[in-house]
Amino acid sequence: MAAELLRESFEIQGRNYDKAGEVSGEIKVILRDLGIEAASLRRLVIVAFEAEMNVVMYARRGTLTLILTEEDVNLEVRDEGPGIPDIELAFKEGYSTASDEMRELGFGFGMGLPNMKKNSDELKVESEVGKGTLVVAKIRLNSNA
Amino acid sequence: MRELKHGFKIDADKCNGRMNCMRACPTHSIRVKNGKARLIPELCIDCGSCLGVCPTGAISATTITFAELDRFKFKVAVASPALFTQFGMKDTPAQVGLALLDLGFDAVWEYAVDIELIDRAIMDCVKTWPGPFPLISNSCPVIVRLIQVAYPSMVEQLIPVEAPREIAGRELKRRYSQELGLKPEEIAAIYITPCQAKTISILQPAEEAKSYLDGAVGISQVYNDILSKMRRITSIGDTPKGLMSSGELLHWGPPEGEFPKLSREHYLPLTGLTDVIKVFDDIEKGKIRNIEFLECHACQGGCIGGNLTVENLYVARSKNLHLRANMPKPGSSFEKEVERRYAVEDFSLRGSVKPRRIEGEVVDLRERVTRRKRADELSRALPLLNCGLCGAPTCKNHAEDVAAGRAEIGDCVFLSLHRIDILRTFYKK
Ligand SMILES: Nc1ncnc2c1ncn2[C@@H]1O[C@H](COP(=O)(O)OP(=O)(O)O)[C@@H](O)[C@H]1O
Ligand code: SF4
Ligand SMILES: [Mg+2]
Numbered sequence: 282m283a284a285e286l287l288r289e290s291f292e293i294q295g296r297n298y299d300k301a302g303e304v305s306g307e308i309k310v311i312l313r314d315l316g317i318e319a320a321s322l323r324r325l326v327i328v329a330f331e332a333e334m335n336v337v338m339y340a341r342r343g344t345l346t347l348i349l350t351e352e353d354v355n356l357e358v359r360d361e362g363p364g365i366p367d368i369e370l371a372f373k374e375g376y377s378t379a380s381d382e383m384r385e386l387g388f389g390f391g392m393g394l395p396n397m398k399k400n401s402d403e404l405k406v407e408s409e410v411g412k413g414t415l416v417v418a419k420i421r422l423n424s425n426a
Numbered sequence: 427m428r429e430l431k432h433g434f435k436i437d438a439d440k441c442n443g444r445m446n447c448m449r450a451c452p453t454h455s456i457r458v459k460n461g462k463a464r465l466i467p468e469l470c471i472d473c474g475s476c477l478g479v480c481p482t483g484a485i486s487a488t489t490i491t492f493a494e495l496d497r498f499k500f501k502v503a504v505a506s507p508a509l510f511t512q513f514g515m516k517d518t519p520a521q522v523g524l525a526l527l528d529l530g531f532d533a534v535w536e537y538a539v540d541i542e543l544i545d546r547a548i549m550d551c552v553k554t555w556p557g558p559f560p561l562i563s564n565s566c567p568v569i570v571r572l573i574q575v576a577y578p579s580m581v582e583q584l585i586p587v588e589a590p591r592e593i594a595g596r597e598l599k600r601r602y603s604q605e606l607g608l609k610p611e612e613i614a615a616i617y618i619t620p621c622q623a624k625t626i627s628i629l630q631p632a633e634e635a636k637s638y639l640d641g642a643v644g645i646s647q648v649y650n651d652i653l654s655k656m657r658r659i660t661s662i663g664d665t666p667k668g669l670m671s672s673g674e675l676l677h678w679g680p681p682e683g684e685f686p687k688l689s690r691e692h693y694l695p696l697t698g699l700t701d702v703i704k705v706f707d708d709i710e711k712g713k714i715r716n717i718e719f720l721e722c723h724a725c726q727g728g729c730i731g732g733n734l735t736v737e738n739l740y741v742a743r744s745k746n747l748h749l750r751a752n753m754p755k756p757g758s759s760f761e762k763e764v765e766r767r768y769a770v771e772d773f774s775l776r777g778s779v780k781p782r783r784i785e786g787e788v789v790d791l792r793e794r795v796t797r798r799k800r801a802d803e804l805s806r807a808l809p810l811l812n813c814g815l816c817g818a819p820t821c822k823n824h825a826e827d828v829a830a831g832r833a834e835i836g837d838c839v840f841l842s843l844h845r846i847d848i849l850r851t852f853y854k855k
Contacts, residue, residue, distance in 0.1 A: 286795040305711055313578060315794050319781050323579030323710075330711035351791055387713075396712065
């Protein structure tokens with residue numbers, strides 16, 4: 282793995298819909314100001330936002346860690362929550378256990394994990410029911426211009 | 427990198443360093459050092475927020491003067507629909523058009539046709555667009571530049587269709603060069619503009635193609651002249667060129683937005699930079715679904731709120747509604763012309779819009795990260811008061827400037843008390 286250039290962690294509060302999306306907003310600004318090229322930035326923000334939303338919707342609390350190397354951007358999202366009993370099922374397009382209330386807020390289309398997969402170069406989900414979930418995503422940088 | 431042109435200039439002699447511009451700038455592109463304002467060109471999006479707030483009038487819009495038009499043999503005005511909302515309730519677009527002729531233009535273009543054409547082209551583009559959605563209108567140059575600077579990941583969502591003013595320029599040159607036997611470069615296509623941003627979009631289009639227009643004249647620049655000439659025109663029949671019909675100058679569709687026919691289920695009209703930024707933040711996260719097209723205008727209320735307009739937004743809006751309700755609909759010739767042109771013209775954008783390269787990117791990623799870390803450390807020593815006395819709009823900006831080697835950390839008065847005495851020399855009465 283290429284040398285780490287930057288590592289920053291952000292707290293995510295579960296059930297706090299008011300603040301939902303702020304962490305992905307913050308990391309977007311960091312990476313944009315660092316001049317990360319547009320295509321990678323776009324994919325990254327989508328992955329970060331969906332991961333953040335899943336913590337907000339399903340978990341008590343979580344942490345998003347951003348790790349930048351010269352070759353890629355990595356996101357590690359770790360939460361304390363119910364965990365995912367069947368990860369394969371969770372990745373099915375349209376599969377969602379979101380409540381009606383969440384859906385009314387405009388979340389819970391069951392596209393979060395599929396979109397994260399589509400927009401990252403590597404995506405790994407580990408989960409332990411009753412304890413929590415770890416999502417690790419890697420997005421390669423096209424150039425370091 | 428080619429030099430970036432901007433739609434206004436800061437007159438250093440007139441500048442008193444009062445920092446109103448620096449505080450108003452949404453992209454933090456202004457610094458005030460030694461009592462004088464200056465621009466970081468890469469960050470400026472030409473919104474003109476600085477223009478109206480300068481207490482000494484040191485910032486002015488760059489538009490062209492009439493003298494500059496003398497080199498053309500035939501001068502055609504393309505009037506922004508906003509122009510017609512600036513006068514009295516009884517003044518029709520046709521009268522305003524006649525006043526423009528009286529002012530020295532040889533013709534006034536039937537701009538409503540071009541607006542209708544682009545309206546259609548947008549609808550067609552939205553229908554066949556594979557994604558990503560929503561598409562975003564590009565007719566407001568500030569929106570295009572905002573995306574280039576602050577939302578680089580969204581450039582591909584800017585709709586790849588020409589702005590109506592551009593295709594107006596193209597068609598009028600074609601028509602008049604044919605009718606009058608002139609070369610296209612002997613014909614001037616001049617936009618009567620509600621803002622300096624459109625001037626700059628002509629001088630230096632974001633899509634890096636050459637504009638079909640030759641310059642822009644601000645509405646406020648011609649307002650008084652039009653007013654006095656219009657009062658002298660008694661009836662439309664008076665003039666030999668009086669063939670103009672109001673409906674061909676001003677589009678008669680619903681008032682919100684520039685594109686009258688786009689259905690409201692498909693699109694969302696958005697005005698005002700603050701609101702646009704909120705929505706863009708959501709788009710970037712993939713949070714906005716089911717919307718196919720966003721028509722965005724940097725000015726509150728759209729172009730009738732542009733900073734080179736004269737009438738206040740609300741009066742202009744009521745004038746607009748009144749005009750549209752009472753204007754005769756254009757005749758069958760209008761529809762025919764739209765059909766004819768739609769069949770033969772290509773409306774796709776020439777060139778493409780790319781993210782703007784910001785100054786810091788001349789160094790490699792490792793160095794950029796180092797600067798960021800350094801800026802973070804530096805900002806811990808700053809009071810986070812954003813007083814502006816260092817010459818940067820926020821403490822964070824100051825820390826970044828220092829990390830990039832553009833400023834001295836000691837410019838902060840909290841770190842070097844004697845700075846106050848230096849500042850006193852610039853700000854003493
Ligand atoms: N961090 C998480 N903790 C617990 N369950 C999760 C987590 N992330 C996803 N899930 C489960 O996976 C399902 C699918 O997730 P996703 O694809 O993001 O769609 P959505 O969030 O719209 O339901 C969720 O409905 C939920 O049951
Ligand atoms: S909204 Fe219209 S007037 Fe305002 S900056 Fe954009 S194009 Fe110019
Ligand atoms: Mg989800």
